Amino acid sequence: MTTESVLTASREYRAATASGLAMLGLAAALVLVALFSIVQLASDNWPPIIAVVPLVAAAGTVFVAGGFYMLQPNQAAAITLFGAYRGTDRNAGLRWVLPWLIRRRISVRANNVISERIKVNDLRGNPIEMAAQVVWRVTDTAQALFDVDDYRAFVNVQVEAAVRTIGSRYPYDDYEHQEVTLRGNHDQVGAELRGELIARLSVAGITVDECGFTHLAYASEIAGAMLRRQQAQAVVAARQTLVEGAVGMVEMALDQLSAKNVVELDDERRAAMVSNLMVVLCGERDTQPVVNTGSLYQ
Numbered sequence: 097m098t099t100e101s102v103l104t105a106s107r108e109y110r111a112a113t114a115s116g117l118a119m120l121g122l123a124a125a126l127v128l129v130a131l132f133s134i135v136q137l138a139s140d141n142w143p144p145i146i147a148v149v150p151l152v153a154a155a156g157t158v159f160v161a162g163g164f165y166m167l168q169p170n171q172a173a174a175i176t177l178f179g180a181y182r183g184t185d186r187n188a189g190l191r192w193v194l195p196w197l198i199r200r201r202i203s204v205r206a207n208n209v210i211s212e213r214i215k216v217n218d219l220r221g222n223p224i225e226m227a228a229q230v231v232w233r234v235t236d237t238a239q240a241l242f243d244v245d246d247y248r249a250f251v252n253v254q255v256e257a258a259v260r261t262i263g264s265r266y267p268y269d270d271y272e273h274q275e276v277t278l279r280g281n282h283d284q285v286g287a288e289l290r291g292e293l294i295a296r297l298s299v300a301g302i303t304v305d306e307c308g309f310t311h312l313a314y315a316s317e318i319a320g321a322m323l324r325r326q327q328a329q330a331v332v333a334a335r336q337t338l339v340e341g342a343v344g345m346v347e348m349a350l351d352q353l354s355a356k357n358v359v360e361l362d363d364e365r366r367a368a369m370v371s372n373l374m375v376v377l378c379g380e381r382d383t384q385p386v387v388n389t390g391s392l393y394q
Contacts, residue, residue, distance in 0.1 A: 105239060105243060105299070106181060106236075106238035106239050106241075106242045106243050106301075107236065107238055107239075108183075108184050108236045108237050108238040108239070108301070109183050109184070109238075110183055110184065110185075110186075111173075111174075111175040111182055111183025111184055111185045111193070112182075112183065112193075113175070113185045113187070113191050113192065113193045114191070114192045114193070115189075115190070115191070115192065116164055116165075116166070116189065116190025116191045116192045117189075117190055118192075119160055119163065119164070119192040120164070120190065122160055123156075123157050123160040123161060126153045126154075126156045126157045126160065127153070127157055129149065129153045130149070130150040130153035130154055130157070133146060133147075133149040133150045133153065134150050159195060160192070162195030163192045163193050163194055163195045163197075164190065164191075164192055165190075165191055165192075165193070165199050165201075166189070166190050166191065167185065167186075167187065167188050167189065167191055167201070168188060169188045170188075170203065170204050170205040171188065171201060171202070171203055171204065171205075172184050172185065172186045172201070172202050172203075172204050172237050173185045173191070173199045173200065173201050173202070174199070174200045174202060174237050174238065174241050175193060175197050175198070175199060176197065176198045176200065177196070177197050177198070181238055181242060182197060184237045184238065185199075186204070200241060202234060202237050202240060202241060203234070204233060204234045204235075204237070205233060206231055206232070206233045206305060207231070207232055207233060207251075208229065208230070208231050209229070209230050209232070209251060209252065209255060210227065210228070210229045210230075210310060211227050211228050211229075211230070211252070211255045211256055211259060212227065212256070213225050213226070213227045213311055214226055214227070214256060214259060214260065215315055216259070216260050216263035216264060217263075217264060218263060218264065218266065218267050218268045218278065219264065219265065219266055219267045220267050220268075222267075222268055222314065222315075223314070223315035224263065224268050224278070224312070224313065224314055224315055225311060225312070225313050225314070225315055226259050226263050226278075226309060226311060226312055227259075227309065227310045227311035227312075228255060228258075228259050228289065228307055228308065228309050228310060229307065229308055229309075229310045230251075230255050230293060230304060230306075230307040231304065231305045231306045231307065232251055232293075232297065232302055232303065232304050232305065233302070233303060233305065234247070234301060234302055235301055235302065235303050236301025237301065238301065239299065239300055239301030239302075240300050240301045240302060243299060243300060243301070244299070244300045247300045247301075247302065250297075250300050251297065251300070251302060254293065254296040254297055255293065257296065258289060258292040258293045258296055259289070261292060262278075262285060262288060262289045262292060263278065265288075266278050266281075266285060268312075268314065278309075278312055279312060282308070282309070285309075286307060286308045286309065289307055289308075289309075290304050290306070290307045293307060
């Protein structure tokens with residue numbers, strides 16, 4: 097028989113705290129009572145039994161003073177008693193709680209983190225370098241403080257893990273534009289990265305407001321080869337477009353010559369004319385015209 101330990105996720109709830117201003121007024125009132133009773137005892141107007149009043153007032157003042165703490169906007173305090181969670185206070189300003197309760201402050205502001213450049217193999221196995229920028233914030237203070245050891249370090253590790261996961265899920269580029277790629281589909285890949293991060297960071301009570309890639313490139317060892325490949329692909333694509341256009345122009349020229357009865361060409365002369373036109377249209381250098389002073393067949 098085996099025993100399995102199940103991690104119980106903490107859940108934030110509101111702590112029983114009081115306004116610090118009201119308790120500050122109570123502390124001031126206790127100080128005034130102590131001073132007044134001391135003055136009355138010095139003038140022998142009150143019986144000696146009243147001597148206990150300044151002591152009680154002083155003890156009450158010390159008790160009240162020990163419970164004050166202050167929260168800034170977008171800051172929270174997790175309240176614990178002997179290690180047990182007793183709620184979270186999110187009210188900004190001067191606050192008060194029983195002095196024996198421990199207050200752990202935590203920021204719920206938005207945080208921005210930029211990951212280090214990491215090397216990842218994309219879907220095709222090509223090594224690429226990636227870095228991401230993530231805006232995150234704490235939504236559940238109990239989970240952030242008690243369910244993970246260090247929630248800031250946890251965020252950094254999970255960002256790197258999510259970037260590696262997304263980077264290996266897609267190819268860096270697709271020259272035929274038939275696949276989702278890291279370089280060509282920023283919005284889609286960025287949304288998927290955000291979803292991956294939210295799922296990973298939910299255990300720590302953290303959400304992701306936005307994220308995106310700040311660096312995306314081939315690794316240095318293959319960058320030169322990939323650049324030459326891109327250049328070759330661009331040259332082939334340009335040649336293909338040029339040939340398609342030239343064929344259309346040649347076809348149009350022959351059709352118009354035949355339709356207007358400008359000249360009648362047999363198959364041999366038509367082939368020669370097509371060859372000459374293709375050389376002129378597809379050549380990279382300027383052509384030199386040759387004037388034929390003889391007949392059509394010379």
